[in-house]
Amino acid sequence: MNFLSDNAYGATPEIIRSIVAANDGAVPPYGADPFTARLQERMAEIFERKVTVFPVATGTAANALVLSFATPESDVERFLDIAKS
Secondary structure, three states, rough: OOOOOOOOOOOHHHEEEEEEHHHHOOOOOOOOHHHHHHHHHHHOOOOOOOOOOOOOOOOOHHHHHHHHHHOOOOHHHHHHHHHHO
């Protein structure tokens, strides 16, 4: 098992094939694309309720996004103040 960065290795052949297949023509950005819509539908099926998804490129980005929603702004500011000192 290797716990290096989530983007330390190349993508698997399955991922590359999916990217190539998706790279056909222009689509609207920022969640208005058919890929995000399909992902949102699938997540709603899995969680058995309406959901909003925020696809990101890495696990680190996903962790940061979750922490930004789960942490009160005052706690983030306090952490940043501690990190600066």
